[in-house]
Amino acid sequence: MSSSIASSSSSSSSSSKKEKKISLKTSDGEVFEVEEPVAMQLEIVRSFFADNEDVTEQTVMPLPNVSTAAMHGILEYCRAHEEFRRRMPEAAPEEEVRAFEAGYVDRKSNEELKEMILAANYLNISKLLDFLTGVAAKRIENKSVEYVRAFFGVENDFTPEEEANLRREYEWAFEGVDED
Amino acid sequence: MKRVSGESGRGKKEFLLPDDVMIHIFLRFPVKNLAQFRCVCKSWNRVITSQPFFESLSNQTTSTCVLYHPCFSHLRLGLYSEKLQNFLELPDPPFGDDHKDFGIVGSCNGVLCLYSNGFDRSFIYMWNPTVRKYITLPKPSCNPRYLGFGINPKSGHLDDFKVVTIFANANAEVYSLRTNSWKSIADGFLPSIELTCCHLDHPVFLNGFVHWCAQVSCYLDSKRPWLIVSFDFANEVFQKIMLPDNLSLDDGAKFLNVVNGRLCVFAAADQKFSAYELWVMMEYGIVESWSRICTIEKPEKFWWPLGFTTTGSIFARGHCKHGENTLLVYRPDRKKFKCLGGHLPHLPIQVLTFGESVIAPVPQPVIFGTT
Structure with missing residues (x-):
């Protein structure tokens, strides 16, 4: 079962460099094919692949505590950060990051925010969890x-x-x- | 944008965030907000008043030093900010109108213990200046000669505060906030030991014990060797901690303190109080682990060590070009004394570490979550 070329790479067209993808399955059954460096920002995924020798590229990792909606939000954040990292590996462009984060979180309702906090906690993405809990704290600052x-x-x-x-x-x- | 409002989302899924995530959020707030959050629901109240949360909070809120000096018989308390290199004044204590002169017994879990510093020392208070709560303790049976303050670490309650007092006749009593009463310690104080509580040498609380510098009575040993006496707040007994010979038999003054969570002694290295050896007990209770760390010297004139700042600099009072009796900070990395300005009156001055907390010194806490 180990002699695979590229897993179910039919969805992506820009596979000129044959970018490795990792399949993640959300609680409602949707499978996301995620570029490896993005997926590795999810600590739970990173350790799953690091600790299990018998997983292959076709392995679909189930994430029963993450909804599809939350996954979209999580990936948007992680992809943006991967992009920043790729462009400026030394130091992230702080202003751009801040502008992205502000716009990113503005679009999220309180319910979406909480759902993503839950997901970020489960997936163990400390950077995102820090950011989102900070946003939640801001939203309840000085409230009754x-x-x-x-x-x-x-x-x-x-x-x-x-x-x-x-x-x-x-x-x-x-x-x-x-x-x- | 209607979405960002507190609508309870009826009909939608409700997400309850787990405690560890809530702790992430709580840790971003000052004590004032945490006090409000205690009123949200029982589980939040429990989390905010729990030991693990308290520990995370004290780890991140770099506990600041309290400086105290009664200035023209008026108490002043200030939190020293290392960044700004100045003091943030605390409010005046809301008690003790008839005797303005206070001494600080100690600081523990955000609560200060103060006493009336005069002939009558039996007015004793526990006060959390952050949450503005205090209690006046009932009076002990005699006028206290020495006092110590701390908590019983074994009970698991962050507000299990206790005060121990030693009388001139070597009897001793311990007060517990839980019972709001004093009780006599059967064996009394250690025989033939004399505490040396000069005004620079306040009792030091560490690991559930409060400590004083002491000397063996001259009736027992003419050399009057130095040692440390501790009171165990869990078992309510006095104990001795011995010092290595070259420290205990040297008759220079000793000042007890805590550095990086370890007991330490400043031992005057000369009669002029211009140099001190800093000794640290690397392993608590192990006599062999006392180590001489360094000698701190201020060539021209006398000075006295008062305590440490949160980053390990040393507060001192002494001479500088601004005057005879000023507040100084010594940076060990630069080996330099720096004047903080401000002439000090010839009155007691104390430096303690202090970290804000929501813990109120109340005998029967309204609802207190720890179990």
């Missing part, structure tokens, strides 16, 4: 407790007395909270 609960979909399980006590305890912390 109610807003934060809604943002994260967290249910308030305190009794009214418990919550009132805690709020009284930390009254000073609620100065200068923005209106929702």
